[in-house]
Amino acid sequence: MRQIIIGNWKMNGSNALVAEIAPAVLAEAAQLAADLVLCPPATLIAPLAVALAGQVKVGGQDCHAQEAGAHTGDIAAGMLREAGASYVILGHSERRADHGETDAEVRAKIEAARAAGLTPIVCVGEDEAARAEGAAETVVLGQLARSLPEDFVAPPGGLVAYEPVWAIGSGRTPTAGDIAAMHGAIRAALRARFGAGGARVAILYGGSVKPANAARVLALPEVGGALVGGASLIAGDFLAIARAATLGSAAGTG
Ligand code: PGA
Numbered sequence: 237m238r239q240i241i242i243g244n245w246k247m248n249g250s251n252a253l254v255a256e257i258a259p260a261v262l263a264e265a266a267q268l269a270a271d272l273v274l275c276p277p278a279t280l281i282a283p284l285a286v287a288l289a290g291q292v293k294v295g296g297q298d299c300h301a302q303e304a305g306a307h308t309g310d311i312a313a314g315m316l317r318e319a320g321a322s323y324v325i326l327g328h329s330e331r332r333a334d335h336g337e338t339d340a341e342v343r344a345k346i347e348a349a350r351a352a353g354l355t356p357i358v359c360v361g362e363d364e365a366a367r368a369e370g371a372a373e374t375v376v377l378g379q380l381a382r383s384l385p386e387d388f389v390a391p392p393g394g395l396v397a398y399e400p401v402w403a404i405g406s407g408r409t410p411t412a413g414d415i416a417a418m419h420g421a422i423r424a425a426l427r428a429r430f431g432a433g434g435a436r437v438a439i440l441y442g443g444s445v446k447p448a449n450a451a452r453v454l455a456l457p458e459v460g461g462a463l464v465g466g467a468s469l470i471a472g473d474f475l476a477i478a479r480a481a482t483l484g485s486a487a488g489t490g
Contacts, residue, residue: 239454239481240395240438240461242273242357243468244297244325249276251283253469258287260471265292270461270481273323274468275357278311285320295323295357298331301344303351313345313352324349325463327383328359329401339382346394347385356394357463358383359442360422364402372400372414373421380425389433396422396439397463403443405465412456415441419458447476454481 245253254276265272275295276284285294296316300307303314316324326349327342342358349356360379362372376398388394398418403409410418419439426434441453442463453459461481467473 237436237438237460239270239459240273240440241270241474241478241481242295242323242325242395242397242440242461242463243275243474244328244442244463244465245274245276245280245469246297246330246465247277248469249280251280254280254284254287257471257474258284260475261292262288264475264478268478268481270478272478275323275325278316278319281316281319281321293322294320295325296321296354297325297328299324299326299345299349299352299354301341301348303348313349313354317352317354321354323357323395324354325357325359325397327379329361329363329399329404333401339379342383343385346383346388350385350387350392350394353392355392357397357440358394359397359399359463361399361401361404361443363400367400367402373418376418377421377425380422381429384429389430389437394437395460396426396437397442398422398439399442399463405444407444409444409449409453412452415453415459416456419456423458445477447473447480450477450480 273293299313300310326345331337346356360376362375366375422439426437438460440461440463441459445462445464446467
C-alpha cells in the first residue's frame with residue numbers, strides 16, 4: 237500500500253506560503269511513491285486546491301457535525317468539500333484540548349465528513365501521564381472504539397493517525413518499539429471490529445516527524461504514513477519526509 241504523508245499547517249500559513257509550497261510540491265509529487273495531502277487553515281483551502289490543480293489533495297483541520305445552521309464561526313464538511321478539500325483532520329489533540337472535543341463529538345464530525353464525501357483523518361493519542369502509567373494503549377483504543385462509526389471502512393473510507401500528545405511539537409518521539417506496538421494494537425482493534433476492511437485502513441504516525449527521523453518511523457510495521465505539523469511548513473522538510481516514505485515503500489515495509 238502506498239504510504240500517505242499529510243501536512244497539518246495548524247493555524248499557520250498565508251497566501252505567500254501557498255505560493256511557495258505549491259510549486260515545490262507539484263514539482264516532485266509525481267515521482268514520489270507516497271501520496272501527499274496538505275491541510276492548511278480553512279481560508280487557504282481554496283487557493284491551495286487551485287494551486288495544486290488536483291495533483292495533490294487538500295484537507296481541512298476540523299468540521300462541524302451539522303450540515304448548516306446557527307453555529308457562528310464553524311465550518312460544515314460540505315463547505316470544506318466545496319472549497320476543494322477531500323480530507324479532513326478530526327479529533328486532533330489540540331481541538332480536544334482547546335475546544336473540549338469529546339469522542340462522541342469526534343464521532344459525529346466523522347459521520348458529517350463522510351456524508352459530505354470527505355475522508356476523515358481521525359487522531360488519537362495518549363498524554364504523558366497515561367504513557368507513564370502504562371495506560372497508553374487503553375486510552376488510544378478507547379478513543380478509537382468510541383469515535384469510529386460502524387461504517388468507517390465503507391467509501392470514502394478513513395485514516396487513523398496515532399499522535400502521542402507529548403510528542404506533538406516537542407521534538408520528542410516514542411521509541412521505535414513503542415510506535416510499532418501501538419500501531420500493532422490499533423491494527424488488531426480495527427481488524428477485530430471491521431474485519432478485512434479494518435486491515436486496509438492506513439494508520440499514520442504523528443508527533444515531531446522530521447527529515448532526520450522520517451525514514452526510521454516510516455519503515456516500522458503498520459506505519460502507513462505520517463501526519464506532519466511543524467515540518468510541513470517548510471517545503472524542503474516536507475518533501476524530504478515524503479522521500480523517506482518512498483524508500484520505506486520500496487523496501488516493502490510500507
Ligand atoms: P508536529 O505536529 O509534527 O509539529 O509535532 C504533528 C501534529 O500535531 O499533527
